[in-house]
Amino acid sequence: MSQQSQQEQVLIVDDEPDIRALLRAGLEAEGFGVLEAGNGAEAQAHLDQQPVALMTLDLKLGGEDGLKLARDFRAKRNTPIIMITGKGDPIDRVVGLELGADDYISKPFLMREVIARIRAVLRRYVAAEEAEPVVEKPDGSRFTFDGWTIDMKRREVRDPKSRISELTTAEFNLLAIFVKRPGRVLSRDELMDLLKGHDWTPMDRSIDGLVARLRKKIEPESERPQLVKTVRGVGYAFAGAVKRV
Structure with a gap:
C-alpha cells in the first residue's frame, strides 16, 4: 500500500x-x-x-x-x-x-x-x-419504548412506523445503555465508562454532542426531549417506558 x-x-x-x-x-x-x-x-x-x-x-x-x-x-x-x-x-x-x-x-x-x-x-x-457491542452477550433481546423497538442482537432500531433508524455505532451503544437502565440517572463519567472503546480526554464534552445527535434521531422534538432527559448538574436519564419483549 x-x-x-x-x-x-x-x-x-x-x-x-x-x-x-x-x-x-x-x-x-x-x-x-x-x-x-x-x-x-x-x-x-x-x-x-x-x-x-x-x-x-x-x-x-x-x-x-x-x-x-x-x-x-x-x-x-x-x-x-x-x-x-x-x-x-x-x-x-x-x-x-x-x-x-x-x-x-x-x-x-x-x-x-x-x-x-x-x-x-x-x-x-x-x-x-x-468496540464490542455494549450489551454483554447478545442474546436476541428486544426492547420497546414509546413505540420504538431496539434489537440488541441485530443492532437494529425501528421507529413507531417500523422504519429502520440509521444510528451510528456510538449512538446505538448509547441508546442500549439507556434502554437497559430506564429511569436511572447516569453521570457523564458513568456514560464514558460504559461506552467502552472511546478515548475520552479531560474536560471532554463529546458525550453531550453524542446525546444531542441521538436525540435528533429518536425524539419527536429534540429541542424538548421527552426520552433522554437532562438532569442538571449530573447527567442524563432515560424516561421512556421500556419493556423487554
Missing part, C-alpha cells in the same frame, strides 16, 4: 488562505493528507468525491453560517468535525457541540494543540467502530 493511500485525509474549511496554509503545513508535517475548501460548496464537493477522516470548520465563512453548515454536514454523514474559529463566544461553542461538532478550538491556536485534538477525535471514532 502506498504512503498516500495510508494517509488520513483532513478537510480544512476556512475562507482565510493564510489559516488554511498554516493548518496544511502543520498537518502534512504530521503525515496527514490535506484537502482545502474556502466555502461550503467546495467542502461538499470534496466530501462527495473522496473519503475524509475529519474536517475542520470555521464558523465565519464569508457570508455563510458555519453552524448551519455543521448541521447540514452532520445530517448527511458521520465525519468528525472540529470547529476552528475566531468566534470565542461560549454560546457559539455550546451551539456548535449541540449541532454535532466533536471539538471546538478558538483562534489564535497552537498547532500542537490542534494536532492533539485531531488525533484524540480520530481515536474516539476508530475505537467506536471497533
